[in-house]
Amino acid sequence: MRMSKIVRFSADVLFGAILIFGFYIILHGHLTPGGGFQGGAVVATGAALVIVAYSYEEVLHMIKKAGLMLQESAGLVMFAGVALIALGLGTTFFFNYLANSGLLFGMSVPFGPNPGELNTGGVLPLMNIAVGIEVWGGLAIVILYMLSGISKAEEA
Amino acid sequence: MRKELSILIIVILGVFLALIAVDLTFGAPDNSAMDDYFIRNGQEQAATNNIVTTVVFDYRGFDTLGESTVLFTAVIGVALMYRKLVKGDADENE
Secondary structure, three states: OOOOHHHHHHHHHHHHHHHHHHHHHHHOOOOOOOOHHHHHHHHHHHHHHHHHHOOHHHHHHHOOHHHHHHHHHHHHHHHHHHHHHHHHOOOOOOOOOOOOOOOOOOEOOOOOOOOOOOOEOOOHHHHHHHHHHHHHHHHHHHHHHHHHHHHHHHHO | OHHHHHHHHHHHHHHHHHHHHHHOOOOOOOOOHHHHHHHHHHHHHHOOOOHHHHHHHHHOHHHHHHHHHHHHHHHHHHHHHHHOOOOOOOOOOO
């Protein structure tokens, strides 16, 4: 099933905006409300918009199931990997070894209310990104699989 | 009869929930030692302004790992369930 040209054009225009908003929520997870799970869900909404607006066969050319599955697995591996590096450094599992280190995301934060700085948080932004990749891959592939079931049921 | 019964059930449930809501107190937990610790030390220990993210990904990171694993398993389950339905697809055996 394919929607009208108006719906398809609107989906094309809105897709980029939704993606940028989702990435913003993921990347600012350690500063503003939101984080990996929420931002990943927003990005998956963009994929759902495209899936609703176009027909199943067209969507299969735009979004590859194998790629989404790879993103989902890679996100989970990255999340566990970031936590496992702490073991290699001689600290405990999930220790925040990048916080206050001066390296990537390593700036310190003063106590109390402050405007916030993107380059803070230690491993938390990395974990937010990992969870975001996992969530958008997982939710998008769930929507894609369910749509494939509907299109087969309509043919039968 | 059916309509009156459903209205009665809705009224009883509404009064019940309203009575519970009246008794609730917000903002004054009995045991606040943990919250105070997070609020006092979260910004220095994790260098993060968002205390909720600090708790979810740093202090309770192991819980989040379980959450991600649950999501991963759920997606694997959906993929397995729909696998037979979409046998005709070209990229199915990947």
